[in-house]
Amino acid sequence: MKICIQNGRVIDPASQLDIDNNVYIEDGRIVAIAEDLAGFDADIEIDAYNKIVCPGLVDLSARLREPGQEHTATIESETRAAAAGGITTLAVPPDTDPVIDTPAVVELIEDRAKKAGRTMVLTIGALTQKLNGELLAEMAALKAAGCVGVSNGVSEIKNTVVWRRALEYAATLDLTVFINAADPWLQKQGSVHEGTVSARLGLSGIPESAETIAVSRDLILIEQTGVRAHFHSLSTGKAVKLIREAQERGLPVTADVSAHHLHLCEHDLGNYDSFSHVMPPLRGVRDREQLKQGLRDGVIQAVSSHHQPLDADAKLGPFAETTPGLSALETLLPLTLKLVEDDEITLHQAIASLTCQPAAILGIDAGQLKVGASADICIIDADVQYDCQPSSFISAGKNSPFGGWLFQHQVSHTLFQGKVVYQRSA
Amino acid sequence: MQSNQLTESGQLRHFLTIEGLKRPLLTEIMDRAEQFSSISHRQVKKVPLLRGKTIINLFFENSTRTRSTFELAAKRLSADVMNFNISTSATSKGESLLDTLHNLEAMHTDMFVVRHDQSGAAEFIAQHVAPHVSVINAGDGCHAHPTQAMLDMFTIRRHKQDFANLRVAIIGDLLHSRVARSQIQALATLGVGEIRVIGPQTLLPRDSHTLGVHVYHDMASGLKDVDVIITLRLQLERMQGALLPSAREYFRCYGLTEEKLKYAKPDAIVMHPGPINRGVEIASSVADGPQSVILEQVTHGIAIRMAVMSMALASQSEQAEIE
Numbered sequence: 001m002k003i004c005i006q007n008g009r010v011i012d013p014a015s016q017l018d019i020d021n022n023v024y025i026e027d028g029r030i031v032a033i034a035e036d037l038a039g040f041d042a043d044i045e046i047d048a049y050n051k052i053v054c055p056g057l058v059d060l061s062a063r064l065r066e067p068g069q070e071h072t073a074t075i076e077s078e079t080r081a082a083a084a085g086g087i088t089t090l091a092v093p094p095d096t097d098p099v100i101d102t103p104a105v106v107e108l109i110e111d112r113a114k115k116a117g118r119t120m121v122l123t124i125g126a127l128t129q130k131l132n133g134e135l136l137a138e139m140a141a142l143k144a145a146g147c148v149g150v151s152n153g154v155s156e157i158k159n160t161v162v163w164r165r166a167l168e169y170a171a172t173l174d175l176t177v178f179i180n181a182a183d184p185w186l187q188k189q190g191s192v193h194e195g196t197v198s199a200r201l202g203l204s205g206i207p208e209s210a211e212t213i214a215v216s217r218d219l220i221l222i223e224q225t226g227v228r229a230h231f232h233s234l235s236t237g238k239a240v241k242l243i244r245e246a247q248e249r250g251l252p253v254t255a256d257v258s259a260h261h262l263h264l265c266e267h268d269l270g271n272y273d274s275f276s277h278v279m280p281p282l283r284g285v286r287d288r289e290q291l292k293q294g295l296r297d298g299v300i301q302a303v304s305s306h307h308q309p310l311d312a313d314a315k316l317g318p319f320a321e322t323t324p325g326l327s328a329l330e331t332l333l334p335l336t337l338k339l340v341e342d343d344e345i346t347l348h349q350a351i352a353s354l355t356c357q358p359a360a361i362l363g364i365d366a367g368q369l370k371v372g373a374s375a376d377i378c379i380i381d382a383d384v385q386y387d388c389q390p391s392s393f394i395s396a397g398k399n400s401p402f403g404g405w406l407f408q409h410q411v412s413h414t415l416f417q418g419k420v421v422y423q424r425s426a
Numbered sequence: 427m428q429s430n431q432l433t434e435s436g437q438l439r440h441f442l443t444i445e446g447l448k449r450p451l452l453t454e455i456m457d458r459a460e461q462f463s464s465i466s467h468r469q470v471k472k473v474p475l476l477r478g479k480t481i482i483n484l485f486f487e488n489s490t491r492t493r494s495t496f497e498l499a500a501k502r503l504s505a506d507v508m509n510f511n512i513s514t515s516a517t518s519k520g521e522s523l524l525d526t527l528h529n530l531e532a533m534h535t536d537m538f539v540v541r542h543d544q545s546g547a548a549e550f551i552a553q554h555v556a557p558h559v560s561v562i563n564a565g566d567g568c569h570a571h572p573t574q575a576m577l578d579m580f581t582i583r584r585h586k587q588d589f590a591n592l593r594v595a596i597i598g599d600l601l602h603s604r605v606a607r608s609q610i611q612a613l614a615t616l617g618v619g620e621i622r623v624i625g626p627q628t629l630l631p632r633d634s635h636t637l638g639v640h641v642y643h644d645m646a647s648g649l650k651d652v653d654v655i656i657t658l659r660l661q662l663e664r665m666q667g668a669l670l671p672s673a674r675e676y677f678r679c680y681g682l683t684e685e686k687l688k689y690a691k692p693d694a695i696v697m698h699p700g701p702i703n704r705g706v707e708i709a710s711s712v713a714d715g716p717q718s719v720i721l722e723q724v725t726h727g728i729a730i731r732m733a734v735m736s737m738a739l740a741s742q743s744e745q746a747e748i749e
Contacts, residue, residue, distance in 0.1 A: 199631035200445075202545040202568030202607055207632070272546035317523060318544030318567070 001043055001418060002026050008048030008379065012055060012369035013352035023053055025375040028418030032371060044420065046413055048379050054351050056088025056119075056376035056414060058358040058367045060178075060256050061232055062307035062329060064121070065396075067108060068097025073309040073396035075112040075121065078329065081395035083118040083422035085305075085329040086378035086411040089359070089366045090119060093178070094126040095153035101126035101137040103145035110146065118414075118421040120376070122148045122362065124178055127166045133157040136166055139173050148362045149230070151178035154279070158184060164221055171227035176363065179218055180232045181239065182280060186210035191320040193281040197266040203320060206281050208236040215239045219246045222253060230361050231255040233306050235280035237290025244299045254361050256302035257291050259335035260326060260401070264288070268401065274315040274322040275401035278306075292344050295353060302358035303350075305332040309397020327397030331388060333380070334407035341408055375418040381410045431552070437741035440552045440561040441734050443570040444611035452615055456580045458733035459726065465502060466728065475736050476505035479536045483509045484526075485564070486542040491700060491724065492564055492574070496539045499731035505536075523547075524554055531556055536739060538562070545569035545604075560738040562731075568602045574699055575608035577730040579616060581723050582654055585695050589616040595648055595690075596622070596639075597680055598658035598707060599629040605699045606658055607637070614638050624648035625680060628669045645680060649689035656697045657682050657707045673706045682708045687717065695719045 003025040010021045010033055017033070024032040024040050031037070062082065065073040082090055092109065094100035100109070106123045113121035125142030127150045129135045139150055150170050157163045170177045187210040192198050194205025215231065219242060222229045234240055234257050243255050260278060265288045268276050276282060294300040308325025315322050336354055339345045345353075359367030366376060388407055390400040414422035431440040431447075438451070465471055481500045483493055493509065500507040512526065530538070537560040540548050545567030552561040565571040586592055594613055600606045600623050613621050623634060624642045634641050642648030649655065660676060670676050682696065696708070696718045704710045713720060 194632050196633045196636040199633050199637055200607070202566075202570070202604060204568075205632065272549055318542065318547040318550050320544055320546075320567075 002041060003044045003046065003375070003415070003418065003420070004040065004042035005046045005048050005053055005377065005379065008051050008053035010053045010369065011348065011351055013348050014356035014368040015370060017369065018348070023369070023377065025415070025418050028375055030369060030371055030373050030375050033369065046379065046420075050382070051412060052380040052382050053369075054378055054380065055355040055367045055369050056378045056416065057086045057333060057354045058362065059087050059090040059307070059329070059332065060230075060302055060304040060358050060361060061093055062090045062305050063095070063309070064092055065309060066096070066112065067105065072311050075109065076116050077394075077396045078307070078309060079113060079116045079118040079121065081329045081393065083414045083416065084394045084411060085331075086333045086380065086414050087305075087329060088119050088376035088378070088414065088416045089122065089364070091122045091124050091148060091362060093124050093153045094151055095131060095155065099126050099130050100124070100147070101129050101131070101142070103141050106142065106145040106147060117416070117419075119416055120366070122146070122364070124148060125150045127152040127170065127177065128157065128162065131155040133159065134162060136169055139169060139175060143173055143175055148364065149176040149178050151180070154180045154182070156182070156184035160217070164225065167221055167225040167227045167229075171225050176228045176230055176361070178230050178232055181211055181214035181218055183210045183213045186213065191277065191281070191324070192269060193266045193283045195266055195284055197269050201269065201272065208238055208283065208287070211236045211280060212238045212242065215242050219243075219251065219253070222246075223249075223251055228252040233258045233261065233280060233304070234291060234294070234300065235261055235283050235287065237287045240290050240294035240299055244294070244297070247299060254302070255294070255300045256304045256358070256361075257295060257300050258306040259303050259328065259332050261288065261291055262295070262303065262339060263335055264401065272319040273401060274317070274319055275326065275399055277315075277319060277322050277324045278326055279324040292339070296345055296349065301353065302361060303332070303336045303353045304358065305329050307395070309395050310399045312398070315399050325399065326401060327390065327393060327395045327399045329395055330393050331400060331402050333378070333411060334388070334409050335402070337380075337409040338407065375415050377415040378411060379413040381412045383408060384410050386410060433741050438734065438738045439741055441572055441738055442548045442552055442561065442563045444572050444575055444608045444615065445570075447615065449615050449617065452576065452579065452612060455576050455730065455733050455737065456583055458737065459580055459729040462732040463726065463729035466725070472502050472504055474504045476500070476503040476739055479505040479739055480534060481505045481507050481537045481539065481735070482530055482535050483507065483539045483564075484530065484541075485509070485511050486513075486540075486547070487565070489541055489564070492541065495724070495727040496564060496731050499728050499735060502728070503732055503736055505735070527551060527554060531559060535559060536742065537735065539564050541565045543567055558742060560742055562734060562738065565604050567604065568607070569604050570608045571604040572608045573727070573731050573734055574605050575612040576734070577723055577726045578609055578656065578697060578699070579612050580726045580730055581697065581719055582695070584722070585719065586653055589613070589618050592618045592654060593620045593652040594618055594622065594654040594656065595624055595652040596656045596658065597624045597645070597648070597682065599660050599664060600625060600634065600658070601629050601631050602661065602664065603658050609656060610637050610639055622648055622652065626670070645686045646689055649686060652690045653694055654697065655682065655687070655690055655694055659699060659701065660703060660707055673703075677706055681706060682712050684709065684711055684715070687712055697723060700724065
């Protein structure tokens with residue numbers, strides 16, 4: 001199969017490329033980025049005039065609900081949604097059911113993903129068995145089975161001794177540890193940010209110290225153990241500051257932020273809008289600005305979806321009783337590029353934070369447009385105006401607070417391993 | 427999804443929170459209650475205003491006093507009343523809460539009076555009821571208890587002429603108090619000059635000042651020259667543990683005694699939403715003393731609830747006529 005993507009604006013942040021050109025694909029790989037390729041007889045021509053051609057997106061955290069909650073969503077349904085969101089690689093956290101703490105679960109997920117064939121699904125293995133926070137998981141076996149890192153998901157490791165040993169063991173195996181930093185006691189007492197909105201609505205608050213205490217503790221142990229670590233979904237400005245200082249000290253730490261934390265804050269809770277119930281909670285306006293600053297400065301390297309599809313019932317109830325999380329695969333790209341529309345970050349920063357930078361965190365060869373690389377490509381319409389309509393999401397989860405938001409950027413095609421896996425209908 | 431507690435013409439459709447209501451409406455509720463309060467002194471304590479209407483008291487949280495005053499209020503308006511006490515454990519999931527609701531709605535209910543232990547529950551229910559059904563919030567979690575706030579305003583108005591020149595102090599567990607949140611909004615809307623809250627930091631929400639109050643941690647300065655003192659109930663489970671060391675220590679610092687009452691103006695009134703923990707929030711001598719208006723509050727509760735129920739159902743019939 002030969003494909004030619006014609007006349008697009010080809011942007012590859014990894015190689016600093018930004019040029020109007022054609023991209024030639026053969027046998028699933030990029031064979032040339034050029035004005036012309038003699039003798040290339042394309043089976044499919046894709047007109048990308050006035051469109052951006054960039055690497056397929058790499059998402060550091062998306063829950064697909066399989067295995068364990070197939071009634072909510074499946075690998076089949078969610079990889080379809082990922083393709084529609086321009087995502088060609090995604091990592092799933094270990095908190096499936098059963099937990100990703102044995103090679104068998106890794107194989108099951110990879111098999112199902114291969115069968116779906118729309119996006120690369122990578123697994124992050126469990127740090128402790130069943131994520132119980134007590135006994136170390138068989139990380140060497142998980143690594144051999146293909147896990148790109150280890151994590152305890154959102155389950156806490158209360159015992160500092162276990163936490164230290166887990167980090168040491170991961171360091172021994174040269175595995176990156178992915179951390180959702182939250183002090184369990186401070187976090188569990190609330191459902192929203194502790195601040196003006198929690199005071200007004202009478203909802204129990206989660207103070208910013210829930211995050212900063214955990215990040216501080218973790219940074220000290222990262223320094224002591226020498227492990228490479230990544231912080232998922234920062235929510236507070238103070239945590240950004242702590243990580244900035246750690247990076248300046250030379251610690252091997254990276255961080256991501258969810259697209260929704262870059263756009264929403266505590267005030268978006270409005271009148272108990274359960275779609276804005278997320279964990280970590282939406283913080284103050286100042287936190288949101290400091291997260292953007294962190295992204296601009298490179299303290300935060302990646303924007304991730306933190307996709308959590310839920311069924312309709314999960315959001316139907318009094319606020320604190322609803323399940324936190326939002327369906328985010330299909331809004332990751334338009335929300336991140338909205339920051340470009342708003343002059344918050346440059347187009348190159350935006351695309352880098354969605355492609356080569358998260359790929360580097362996962363330690364994989366993806367997120368780049370280079371000759372010889374797998375043809376994982378996202379083609380973006382850069383100047384369309386459309387209302388976000390969660391009810392027409394491809395994902396099984398329609399739980400999004402962005403309904404009615406006006407977006408300008410839209411995925412028009414997604415190519416995975418040289419195959420067109422998504423094409424927007426006209 | 428947003429429920430609007432007002433109709434297009436600005437009448438009460440639901441009564442969920444004081445927030446967003448204007449002063450004339452709060453005054454109208456109190457004026458209406460003033461008319462109803464005379465009924466309680468008649469031989470026949472009934473008016474036929476809500477004859478043929480069905481009101482369901484839907485209580486997901488235990489209550490005797492609030493539920494009985496709502497029931498009495500409805501009966502004095504000649505409505506048919508049913509009481510449902512549903513333990514929250516049976517409806518820990520949203521869908522069964524909705525199921526419960528729709529089942530009761532199918533009995534051609536005109537109004538739900540709802541109490542629930544979750545903040546925002548009344549709002550949630552109002553978003554999901556049929557268009558012809560009114561919802562009255564009888565307390566949702568730590569969020570709002572608007573009829574309690576209005577009966578407190580009514581009581582204050584009976585004793586003090588003008589809200590504008592008043593200094594009001596609210597003492598105690600503001601963090602968990604739906605009563606206090608609604609009181610603060612009502613006092614502010616009615617133009618009270620100064621609203622103070624007094625309590626230890628553990629019982630005050632962070633950023634309390636954004637609610638429009640002045641924060642005090644000691645009774646001597648907090649009560650100085652106030653006209654109205656509102657003591658809040660301290661839930662038993664919060665007296666011991668991480669929020670407070672003991673009931674004894676709370677009483678020592680924040681219990682309203684005759685001695686501490688002297689910091690306030692000599693004609694200050696003392697209020698409490700009830701039920702009282704004697705010797706914890708308030709000394710018996712103050713609760714039963716000449717400045718206490720605590721029992722009046724209970725009496726006024728009936729008139730206020732009659733006012734709110736009749737106004738909400740009147741706006742419903744008005745709406746029905748338009749349609």
